[in-house]
Amino acid sequence: MATLAAAQARGRAFEHIFFSGAAVAMIMLIVAGFLPSYYLRGVMPAAVPMLPMTPLVHLHGLVFSLWLLLYLAQTLLAGSGRIDLHRRLGLAGLPLVVAMAAIALTTAVNxxxxxxxxxGIPPLNWLVVPLFDVPVFAGLIGAALWQRRRPIAHKRLMYAAMTGMLGPGLGRLPAQFGIEAGPAFFFGLPDLFMVALMLWDRKSSGRIQPVTLWATGLIVASQLIRMMLIGSAEWYYFAGAVFRLAGWAI
Structure with a gap:
């Protein structure tokens, strides 16, 4: 019995190391991508011209930065056994998720x-990226909250939602070195985190968890749909209609 308890404790410790380490790695990549344009703007030289900051962009950066801190705190709390505080902080973070979705969509259309x-990409065509990012992120967060009593599913859904935030940061990293990154880069690299989750599932439980498979499928499907739509006339007209309805003139 003592041997079994010790093995379970080691398993929980390694699980904590994996998810906490992944959280730190994701946040570092996102912050690194936004150093010249946001976090160290005016201090760190930018390799490409940057648009002026607006109050809306500042608000967008603030709420998403708060989410990064919240995700890290939640991961560390869950891993250290402070589930009570983890749950209270999660409920307090619900308004932040709602604000993130609304501000992200408004910022994208603006x-x-x-x-x-x-x-080289027309802004209306590029709108396909955030208009899919937001519902995928919100859907995964919603599913994670629904599964909050099932830690195995909950933490994997939150992890998957975070991988969706990697694209904007990773897409900016090559530009800092004068390299243009295509969809394979800012979609493909975040997907490697889902591959890492699959490998962890196999190592820790001997099988890939079903929630990992369907979350990965959702993410990849949304990426493929965007790649098919981004240069199409149909998307251009749809995005133009969204832009007009939002109250801005083309």
């Missing part, structure tokens, strides 16, 4: 009017 997009 970005079309500011001509915010990677070089």
């Amino acid at each position: 970005g079309v009017g500011r001509h915010s997009a990677p070089p």
Whole structure:
């Protein structure tokens, strides 16, 4: 009995190391990508021209930075056994998730009017990225909350939602070195974190957890759909309609 308890304790310790280490790695990558344009703007030289900051962009950066801190804190609390505080903080973070979704969509549509997009991509076409990012992120967070009484599913859904935040940061990293990154980079690299989760599942339980499989499928499917739509006339007209309905003139 003592041997079994010790083995379970070691398993929980390694699980904590995996999820905490992944959280730190994700946050470091996101912050590194946004150093020249946000966190160290005006201090760190930028390799590409940057649009002026607006109050909306500042608000967007603030709420998403708060989410990064919240996710790290929640991961560390859960791993250290402070489930009571983890749950209370999670409930307190619900308004932040709602604010993130609303602000992200508003900033994305407003970005079309500011001509915010990677070089060579029309802003209306680029709108396909955030307009899919937000519902995928919100859907995974919602599923994680629904499964909050099932730690195995809950932590994997939160992890999957975080991988969706990697694209914007990772997409900016190559530009700091004068390299243009394509969809394979800012979609493919975040997917490696899901591959790492699958490998961890296999190592820790001998099988890939079903929640890991369907979360990965959702993420990859959304990426493939975006890659098919981004250059299409159908998307251009749809995005134009969204832009007009939002109250801005093309």
